[in-house]
Amino acid sequence: MATIPLEGIAMTSFGHVLKDIRAARGMSQASLALSLDSTQRHLSFLETGRSLPTSSFLARICRAMDLNIAQRVNLYEASGLANPYTRRDMESDEIHAALDMIEKRVLANWPFPALVLDPDWNVLRSNAVFDQIFGAFMPQGNEPANLLEVMMSEMFQGLVQNWDQAAGVMFYRLQRAATHSPRIAKVLQAAQSEGRFAGMEQHLGELGEIPIFLPIRIALPNGPVMELSSLLGKLASCQDALIEGLEIELMVPLDEPSEQAMRADG
Structure with a gap:
């Protein structure tokens, strides 16, 4: 987990997307952290932009929340990590x-x-x-x-x-x-x-x-x-x-x- 200095912290795009998906599911930070075998503090850091996810932790989030492919695409693209899900065109x-x-x-x-x-x-x-x-x-x-x-x-x-x-x-x-x-x-x-x-x-x-x-x-x-x-x-x-x-x-x-x-x- 990469930690960002406190100075100038703003909620990242990833933090926004993760929080929106979690809220739409009616999940608290504590309940999501429990399902991830993590801590509420870690989830709070991710959502506020103080920390950035690793590839393995992002994959765990997708599994734990049972995200559909569109949600996974959005979460990966917001994270800045390599996105394994190709965004294809309807005419492809x-x-x-x-x-x-x-x-x-x-x-x-x-x-x-x-x-x-x-x-x-x-x-x-x-x-x-x-x-x-x-x-x-x-x-x-x-x-x-x-x-x-x-x-x-x-x-x-x-x-x-x-x-x-x-x-x-x-x-x-x-x-x-x-x-x-x-x-x-x-x-x-x-x-x-x-x-x-x-x-x-x-x-x-x-x-x-x-x-x-x-x-x-x-x-x-x-x-x-x-x-x-x-x-x-x-x-x-x-x-x-x-x-x-x-x-x-x-x-x-x-x-x-x-x-x-x-x-x-x-």
């Missing part, structure tokens, strides 16, 4: 290869609609079943379609037979996503101001006992009614902040007629 060959792998190995083998979404809910990949069923409702162009903007449109909501019920499912998921995406936060705020979610609390109150699944019931024009939910996943062994931030959405039919309709369309 490596990222495209990773997306192609997910599309080929996951989406193509899922029998129902499936997507890969970035943190802003831009559709980066979709399977043939999704394109067959929902492709007509997605905007076309060079830029990726944004699933959230489609779902918040009057056109899409006109397809949802149980919007007030489905709105509650969407709202809380979007609220969580908005903490990581200013774009989602903006769209969500606009949708709230337009009254898109106005009926959800009353509807949930009328349900009495909440069922295990609250489906989204979609009636396609001149087509079947489908009751859907989704499985949301990430690759567990991912070591890239961009890929770790992606969400794989696998749509699930909740009854036999919905499954038959999806398989027939796919």
Whole structure:
């Protein structure tokens, strides 16, 4: 541990980042120090900039706090130490290869609609079943379609037979996503101001006992009614902040007629 003289000490960038992450986790200096088999004094020195971390201690912090890759990248870059996590560009060959792998190995083998979404809910990949069923409702162009903007449109909501019920499912998921995406936060705020979610609390109150699944019931024009939910996943062994931030959405039919309709369309 390198110690900096007291004169002129100011909280370092590393100290700011570490303190912010710790506070967001609701951890005290004492509890983090205990999990690191260190001392509160040592943590205080790191956060105020009086000390700088070694590579081995920084690796211990990442493990002890179970930081995601994006947080690790930020912490390493703030420390000034060699960063083992490459910050790749979305247009890089490596990222495209990773997306192609997910599309080929996951989406193509899922029998129902499936997507890969970035943190802003831009559709980066979709399977043939999704394109067959929902492709007509997605905007076309060079830029990726944004699933959230489609779902918040009057056109899409006109397809949802149980919007007030489905709105509650969407709202809380979007609220969580908005903490990581200013774009989602903006769209969500606009949708709230337009009254898109106005009926959800009353509807949930009328349900009495909440069922295990609250489906989204979609009636396609001149087509079947489908009751859907989704499985949301990430690759567990991912070591890239961009890929770790992606969400794989696998749509699930909740009854036999919905499954038959999806398989027939796919």
